[in-house]
Amino acid sequence: MIEFRDVTKRFDDGTTAVNGLDLVVEAGTITVFVGPSGCGKTTSLRMVNRMIDPTSGTVLVDGRDVSGVDPPTLRRGIGYVIQQAGLFPHRTVLDNVATVPLLTGWTRRKARQRAAELLELVGLPAELGRRYPVQLSGGQQQRVGVARALAADPPVLLMDEPFSAVDPVVREGLQDELLRLQAELDKTIVFVTHDIDEAIKVGEKVAVMRTGGFLAQYAPPAELLTRPADDFVAAFVGKDRGYRSLSFVDSSGVEVAEVPTVAEGAPVESSSDWRLVVDAEKRPQGWIAPDASVVPGGSLYEVGASIRGALDAALSSPSGLGVAVDGEGRLAGVVTARQVLDVIESRRG
Amino acid sequence: MGDIGKYLSDAGTRAALLDMLLDHVYLSLVPLVVSVVLAIALGWLCHRFRPVNATLIGLSNVVYTIPSLALFAIIPAVIGTQVLDPANVIIALTVYTTALLVRPVAEALAAVPAHITAAATAMGFRPLRRFFSVELPLAVPVLAAGVRVGSVSNISLVSVGALIGTGGLGTLFTDGFRQRYLAPIIIGIVLTLVLALVVDLLLVLLRDRLTPWARAGERL
Numbered sequence: 373m374i375e376f377r378d379v380t381k382r383f384d385d386g387t388t389a390v391n392g393l394d395l396v397v398e399a400g401t402i403t404v405f406v407g408p409s410g411c412g413k414t415t416s417l418r419m420v421n422r423m424i425d426p427t428s429g430t431v432l433v434d435g436r437d438v439s440g441v442d443p444p445t446l447r448r449g450i451g452y453v454i455q456q457a458g459l460f461p462h463r464t465v466l467d468n469v470a471t472v473p474l475l476t477g478w479t480r481r482k483a484r485q486r487a488a489e490l491l492e493l494v495g496l497p498a499e500l501g502r503r504y505p506v507q508l509s510g511g512q513q514q515r516v517g518v519a520r521a522l523a524a525d526p527p528v529l530l531m532d533e534p535f536s537a538v539d540p541v542v543r544e545g546l547q548d549e550l551l552r553l554q555a556e557l558d559k560t561i562v563f564v565t566h567d568i569d570e571a572i573k574v575g576e577k578v579a580v581m582r583t584g585g586f587l588a589q590y591a592p593p594a595e596l597l598t599r600p601a602d603d604f605v606a607a608f609v610g611k612d613r614g615y616r617s618l619s620f621v622d623s624s625g626v627e628v629a630e631v632p633t634v635a636e637g638a639p640v641e642s643s644s645d646w647r648l649v650v651d652a653e654k655r656p657q658g659w660i661a662p663d664a665s666v667v668p669g670g671s672l673y674e675v676g677a678s679i680r681g682a683l684d685a686a687l688s689s690p691s692g693l694g695v696a697v698d699g700e701g702r703l704a705g706v707v708t709a710r711q712v713l714d715v716i717e718s719r720r721g
Numbered sequence: 722m723g724d725i726g727k728y729l730s731d732a733g734t735r736a737a738l739l740d741m742l743l744d745h746v747y748l749s750l751v752p753l754v755v756s757v758v759l760a761i762a763l764g765w766l767c768h769r770f771r772p773v774n775a776t777l778i779g780l781s782n783v784v785y786t787i788p789s790l791a792l793f794a795i796i797p798a799v800i801g802t803q804v805l806d807p808a809n810v811i812i813a814l815t816v817y818t819t820a821l822l823v824r825p826v827a828e829a830l831a832a833v834p835a836h837i838t839a840a841a842t843a844m845g846f847r848p849l850r851r852f853f854s855v856e857l858p859l860a861v862p863v864l865a866a867g868v869r870v871g872s873v874s875n876i877s878l879v880s881v882g883a884l885i886g887t888g889g890l891g892t893l894f895t896d897g898f899r900q901r902y903l904a905p906i907i908i909g910i911v912l913t914l915v916l917a918l919v920v921d922l923l924l925v926l927l928r929d930r931l932t933p934w935a936r937a938g939e940r941l
Contacts, residue, residue: 423839456836
């Protein structure tokens, strides 16, 4: 658990980066600090491991006031992932990951063994360990950054805009990977970003901060979308928040209906119905229109996943029927947008 | 050419040449090593304390403009050594080479990206260990370039020391001019050039050994 008690940070130039912050980061959760530049999110993060000391107030990690702990010792017990990974260019990937174990006095052999385990944990092939950071892609470097932060198995992980320097597709992969790792490792993670979509995706709780170092709202992401505390939060959360909040509603109440199917490659004739093409494993492959032409399908959603996916599947489908699949990607049935909206309306009840 | 063959045929001359060569190596490389250490220390000061930076860089520029012969002559007066003491040459060349190296060292340290030093701090490096484990290794390519210039400059400047009689290959030039005899002058030039090339080659090998990472990007 990390606790900020009335924490204020004023810099020498007179700017106030953090203003009377009172906030508790629960153990074992991912908490995101999000806000525009100058809102004090990175400053707040860096007060946890004493990269910055507060002007007034107290920061506690697991009940212990950090101001009483020798900074390098404190930092070795707190993982840190920095923007652009911050890997040491002159050290191999394996030695980068082994950094903290080596600092805390492990033997080189044991530290490298641990580093190899961590590369595997973050999904990197062992042979990458011998390379230098410059020989890795941006996404791979970020994974190494995460592995390095986890090397000494710290209970707390600080992540400072860790995925902001990679392209959107890679970023999404890294976010999924972080959520998978967290399910396995159960760390207390503070994650800083300026990207509200990232905050909503990875955060179990999100602290929205405002320029001048004020905490505007601290709530689970669904609540930010449905009940923003003020105009600033509403504007920051952005457009389509009604639609985006559906990400936090599960689709289990939406009944799926049967749909006529056609085996892939089988001959077709015109008919009054839309028919779904499925392969031998019953995985949807596209639609046959009433005039017998083949039309690519819309998005698919997994039964029980968010209702936003169900609605999108229905809206993006050429037939107006959203296709639901099971965990293996096999056809489970179809839904209409009307059905999905009825479920949303009834939940509002 | 016949002159050179005759000159080298004498065993005593050959032994004297070897002595001069070894003197030359000693007089040029000791200052190089000492000044690398000094430049790292001063470069760190420049990097760490901004006001020191401007002062030291300015001072090093001034020092480098003092003529070498003048410096060789002034040093005994300043530190009380004998006029012919080889220490004069060693100290003078150390001053020059340090002046030459401080700036690139300070610049190389300043060029280490902030997110890398921040990462090192966040991992729990103490400042001194961070300097030697992260910042200094990253400054090696720039430092090596400076050291190569310094080595060539030292090897040529040691010859000037012969004018105040401190030994080394420069003695061949003073002797050759005095006796109006070309052979020792040519031998002196060739040996100086070969020495400079060999030292430079060794420095390149040393640099490559210290910085395999600097060329890793090319092997992608």
